Amino acid sequence: MIIYGASGHAKVIIDIIESTSHHAIDMILDDNPEIHSIMGKPVKHSMPEKGDDFSFVIAVGNNVVRKEIVDRNNFQYSEALVHNKAIVNRNVVIGEGSVVMAGAVINPSSKVGSHAIINTNAIIDHDVKVADFCHISPGAVITGNVKIAEGTQIGAGASILPGVNIGKWCTIGAGSVILKDIPDYAVVVGNPGRIIKYNKSEE
Template structure:
């Protein structure tokens, strides 16, 4: 498999792959030529013919960049990668390119889209639905029956109460407590969470 990206996020994905022993890393690829190696792997900077047939995971934390790369890359993407310490219910659906970090908990009947990040120690309770490119940051809790739109970031240590719907490309600040529905592109902070502004980008 190929890991695309040689950042700190890539180091955690390397640890996930090592923790399961089910896949081997063939290449680390990054366009930053100043990065020569990461976690004892050589970093390549040009796409080679031998890479075409390899499954690939995008190791980029920024949701916008991850979507742009996913739309450009022609390789097949890896099935979801789950650290061995993650607790994932048997009926959870996780689509390609998504990564589940150490000690995350994902309970029954959750659906997670493509290229999502469920970060270390995050909890996603029953019957939640996460669309593509969502990032659930470390230590955050998404309680039952929550729906989260494409590209939204839930900040570290944030809590989302049951039944809330959060729109597309929203940003929930670290430690926020979300008790009401949140519109697309909203930036929300505080307890209870309040919209303070709106993200100024579109991401199609």
């Protein structure tokens, strides 16, 4: 497996991989020539000649950048990577390239899309739908029957109440409490959550 990106987020992905015996790290790849190692592992700056022989995981925390990398490359992506200290119900579906950190909980009948991040100690309750390229930050609580559209960031410690729909490419601030549906591109903060502005687009 190739880890694409050598940022702090890559350190957590390395930890996920090392927590299980299902995968091995073949290479860490980064575009920045000034980064030579991460967690004692060498970082390369050019694709192997037979790159299509490897599966990839994108180790970039920014949702927009992660999508841009996926859109411009024809990589074969890994199955979801799940830390051995995460709790994921057996009927949960998680898309390719997604990562689930230590302490996260994903309860029955939930679905997580591709290239999503379920971060440390995040809780996703039953029947939740998390779309592609989302990031559920550490300690966030997503209660039952919530739907979160593509590219949305749920901040650390935020809480989303049952049945709420959150639009695409939204930003939900850390610690916010969301009581009602949120439209596409909204930036929301506070308890109860209020819209303070809109992201221009996913670009």
